[in-house]
Amino acid sequence: MRHGKEKFDEKKFVKVGRDYLYNYAENNVEPLSPGRRAFLKGVLIGVGVITVASALPILSVLNPQEVQLKNFPWIIIVDSNGTPIKASSVPINDPTIMLFQYPMLGDITFLLNMGDENNNPVSIPPTKVLIPQNGATYDFPGGVGPNKSIVAYSAICQHLGCAPPEIHFYPPKYFSPGGNVPNYLPSNAYQAALSAGAKSVIHCDCHGSTYDPWHGAGVLTGPTVRPLPYVQLYWDSNTDYIYAVSMNTKAPPIMDHPSDLEGAAYLDSYNKQTECGKLLLNKGEKPSYCYTQLQNDGNTFSGGS
Numbered sequence: 001m002r003h004g005k006e007k008f009d010e011k012k013f014v015k016v017g018r019d020y021l022y023n024y025a026e027n028n029v030e031p032l033s034p035g036r037r038a039f040l041k042g043v044l045i046g047v048g049v050i051t052v053a054s055a056l057p058i059l060s061v062l063n064p065q066e067v068q069l070k071n072f073p074w075i076i077i078v079d080s081n082g083t084p085i086k087a088s089s090v091p092i093n094d095p096t097i098m099l100f101q102y103p104m105l106g107d108i109t110f111l112l113n114m115g116d117e118n119n120n121p122v123s124i125p126p127t128k129v130l131i132p133q134n135g136a137t138y139d140f141p142g143g144v145g146p147n148k149s150i151v152a153y154s155a156i157c158q159h160l161g162c163a164p165p166e167i168h169f170y171p172p173k174y175f176s177p178g179g180n181v182p183n184y185l186p187s188n189a190y191q192a193a194l195s196a197g198a199k200s201v202i203h204c205d206c207h208g209s210t211y212d213p214w215h216g217a218g219v220l221t222g223p224t225v226r227p228l229p230y231v232q233l234y235w236d237s238n239t240d241y242i243y244a245v246s247m248n249t250k251a252p253p254i255m256d257h258p259s260d261l262e263g264a265a266y267l268d269s270y271n272k273q274t275e276c277g278k279l280l281l282n283k284g285e286k287p288s289y290c291y292t293q294l295q296n297d298g299n300t301f302s303g304g305s
Contacts (some may be wrong), residue, residue, distance in 0.1 A: 015145050064289045069261045072103055072246040073276030084281060085294055086240040087145035093171035097154055097164045097297035102231050102244040104263030107254055108155040108163060109231050112213055116199060117172040121147035129216035131252060133225035138250040140216030144235040152233055153217040156224040161255045162206035168300045172199045190211050192220040226252040239283045244292060267277060267292060
């Protein structure tokens with residue numbers, strides 16, 4: 001700790017939320033790197049701001065020794081009750097920030113069901129994604145689900161690590177030509193998306209980076225020079241359940257990570273014995289381990305249209 005003289009104010013934490021905890025950590029632990037800030041954000045998603053007793057131990061793990069996975073785990077996505085999420089129940093073009101953590105604690109990821117301006121699901125095809133930083137490319141496998149419209153991208157901006165709500169998804173209703181486009185979406189981002197044939201974007205309000213969720217979260221506008229990493233999903237058509245199963249090691253890793261297989265801490269549900277190998281659940285079955293919870297982080301457009 002830097003000095004540890006400031007007493008943690010639980011009432012202020014409950015009132016202010018994560019910003020108070022960020023500032024407290026900065027003043028009493030050490031400056032937070034973009035990755036550590038995103039890690040702390042991911043932990044708060046899991047425990048909830050009101051769980052004050054859970055917040056204090058977080059400060060002791062802001063700079064833990066990195067842990068490493070041998071392989072990407074096979075993780076089922078569940079709701080707050082531990083019930084597996086069904087692909088057919090994921091809302092199309094939902095402006096609400098829906099996040100799960102993968103492959104490690106704090107690695108927050110958007111779950112998006114892509115659709116057109118009429119909220120009809122649209123199949124997201126495989127594509128090659130360019131890395132402007134070095135000119136290399138890698139393969140994005142496309143969407144999954146009954147309409148091949150569901151995708152998952154890192155919710156940590158690849159520029160300087162900003163996390164939701166600073167980075168969020170703009171669905172077509174807030175983006176289409178002549179529609180209600182929020183004035184904080186820069187015109188260059190809007191035009192770049194139109195030129196790329198994207199009907200919606202992921203945009204970071206911190207510094208203006210824009211990503212194309214229709215084409216593997218490729219870069220539309222800087223300052224980022226790296227696409228958002230994607231999480232490969234698997235859809236079990238027999239149960240309609242969705243699993244997070246892998247990431248592309250040829251893509252740039254999550255911001256501030258040396259590798260997507262290294263991170264601050266394992267998922268709470270990670271099973272070290274099985275290493276969360278491939279396991280398909282039966283319909284109606286709840287997992288006891290190897291799961292990640294889908295969390296609602298709010299609707300950034302709730303005050304709009």
